[in-house]
Amino acid sequence: MSFKGSQAYDNDDFFENYMARRKREESPNERIETPVFLEKLGDVTGKHILDLGCGDARFGYELLQKGCTHFQGVDGSKNMVEAANKVLEGTNGSVAHFPLKRWDFEKHTYDVVMSRLVFHYIEDLQTIFDQVYKTLADQGQLIFSVQHPVLTSSIESAAKSSKKSNWIVDDYFNTGQRVEPWIEEQVIKYHRTTEDYFAMLKRSGFSIEDISECSPKPENFSSEEEYERRMRIPLFLIFSCRK
Template sequence: MITSHSAEEPGPVRGGAFYDAPQVMERYLQHRHSGVHSPNHVMEEPALLDELGSPTGLRVLDLGCGDASIGRKLLAAGCRSYFGIDGSTEMTRVARATLAGSSGRVETVDIETFSAPPNTFDLIISRLALHYVDDLDSVLSACWRSLSPGGRLLITVVHPVITSHEARSSPEQARTNWVVDDYFQTGARQRNWLGDTVTWYHRTIEDYVTALTRADFALASLRECAPRHDRFDGDMAELARRRRVPLFLLLTGSRA
């Protein structure tokens, strides 16, 4: 179903290779599942679940599936099938453990080389993965081709305010201010993330919307994932901190 092409020449560290480092994987899992201190838990995930709606009967592809925690939720909620791909062998190892005992499947495939026949999926999701991708147009076109008519693409990325802000000198401390710089200078940027250096591709909000429409998707929703009050377990200080700046951008495209 999914095919990958020949390996690319070595280049900047991107999503898959970055997460194959054992210390990075450990820090990621701690960060991702840290409850009220995880921005994914209090901001990105509730917005995504709102837009997702019922997955009953849907064939789902997850681009950059990470540990596939969303896969278990979708299968439990009645999706017809769940298939995750990730460029990291370590991520897919963890994802397989997450999905053990379920019908969900994962494969180690670079997002930028994925392809599938027409009418393979009804829903494609990609959570915080496409800012690792250089050739976004090719990925979105491949998504459009593999969706059934009426199918949807739902993506979240690190908000352009964040991919454009200056690197901080003390990444281990909770950030209390943000400085946006060179916002309209798009392209690869080296970032300190989870104690290592990775390449993110900065794009403006306009760039993401234009890329979706250029791939023939109709823009169905755009959200900036405001923090969800009921996910903070009464920690008002953390809620106030998360209300200061957007961290995520969510876009939904539909295929005619």
């Protein structure tokens, strides 16, 4: 069986394995992607933020602690929403259980729309970008990360052990669906080139302010060996855009 989008996280075994991976000390999400994402996000004081695919909302909780006025998370996984409700309890944050394609994107509502490592699971991403543009206030910011296209291009590297020492980049310009083995399941992703993301954002009306491939910083690693390994290939791609 292949899981599409948030469906995978409602498999209890998959969910538990995923959460354990995310919390491990050398998680590349925390060591590489999170610092860059926070830098691009900037000061969130007084802002209304929508997080598409918010997961357990730990990041939303952090933004509320940094002065965000209201955090609205959306996630298609029941397990993730239950975890997020516990994290956000007693805060000015909330989470809704909806697939992104069914979420009601109200007009001119949010100062920031963000998404972390979700959009490569969405087939009709152009529609999502169009809806995000609609729901942002004037001069609002869209910031999102995706798995880097050099990784989504070929599934051969994903089939290797977790401690990879080399990676295969192939079929880069043959975009579309990939079925990738991940945490002992088959997960559907959609490969796009960097140029594809850029063009789709422009079609929706966005001005692209910055992109980052999240170059690792040695001070974020406790292991020099792990830092050197992560310097070999980009894992993440972040876009910062303005309405």
